Amino acid sequence: MTAPALVIFDCDGVLIDSEIIGARVFSECLNAAGFPATLEEALELGLGTNALTLTEAVAARYGRPLPPGFIERMRTMRQEAHRRELKPIRGIAELLGALHVRRCVASNTHIDHLRHALTLTRLLPFFEPHVFSASMVARGKPAPDLFLLAAERLAVPPQHCLVIEDSVSGVTGARAAGMPVIGFCGGSHCRPGHAERLAAAGCMQAFTTMAEIGAFLAAAVAPGESEQERLPNRTGIGIPERGCGKLSR
Template sequence: MTDAIPASPPLALVIFDCDGVLIDSEPISLATLTRGLNGIGLAIDLDAVRERFAGTSMTSIMERVAREDGVIAPDGFVERVKAETLDAFEAELTAMAGIAEALGLLHLPFCVASSSDPVRLRRSLGLTGLLPLFEDRVFSSAQVARGKPFPDLFLFAAERMGVAPERCLVIEDSVPGVQAARAAGMRVVGFTGGGHWGHDRTGRDLLAAGAATVFSAHAELGRILAAG
């Protein structure tokens, strides 16, 4: 692991993924998704769901399940999983430790670009008290043609923020997210502070996908930015 971010023009924008980076939602949402997939006949455990689907949209997940597993979701399945996830969020969701303080110290513009649908995204940020920190700088994969690992969402966010891709730094916790950032021509670092990482915070798969480094506490964000 190295702390060096490849030399390039000065950073002008930090783009945060949401789930697993800003909010500790992945243990909740992945568990809900696993139960739902089991209920429609897909024999899969939580670890496999995390490995295959973390960081991707429900649309992409169900397309893969149909293509790779031959399981077609019944009508209303996606909406039911989304509703159950939001219900669980109401009771359990928390912001990632130290993120509000880290955002308050940022000397660069920042935004969020997430695979979550707009309703879940804004609700999640609202429940954790983070939404006022982002205001209208909240972008969802529902606003683009293709979700992660394609670059569309990050390029859309950069365009809306008026910043060239090469001057953006993306903070991601998933392999599709890292791949999307790299495909967009952006610098990217991996975050491994979420509860879904368990005891292994090395982020080997994020580094293998192209993250310049990984970090597991938002208190380190200043150091990460200084390296860029």
């Protein structure tokens, strides 16, 4: 893989441990509206979607559309839950603080909620002003539009970007944009077989911790040097005792 000039981070499930919160709220809202759904079913339906694809997925599954105002009510409930519960993914602040490569966020979440979540978790300063939402493009993930927008705004060719994703739709969108992508499977929402699903969508490698991703990025930024030479001098990210590799769960 070419050394990345830009690392594009998904937000939910990669920067913040929010997917499980969102799935719980989604399940509660579905049941209240007469659409029976367990937490696992809500995860399956909602992971990596935006409002449009979520609405389409529900209509396809239940044979009827969501009631008017459903998405707005769900967003309000999710934002309230975030205020109480939202936390950054363990190790992400350390990784971002040590990463000397340009970075941005590309998320299917609406821009207002995206910035709010990053502010709550104190991660926004690591990315400002390079925060991109599906609300800025015609099509969110799994279409490539959002990734291509991020690359265009930062003037980096797609093949010189590296995407970090936790969802099949995100991996699909990154690959459609011509970008290499690695997977993160360390969020509270990840279940057995998650890495295999990401791999089937085109993810080249999956990791369970940010320390592993830090080691991978350090090696990718400075290929050809020894581990001792490249890590402290180029990125400041140290290799953990347990090296990076494909996830087996």
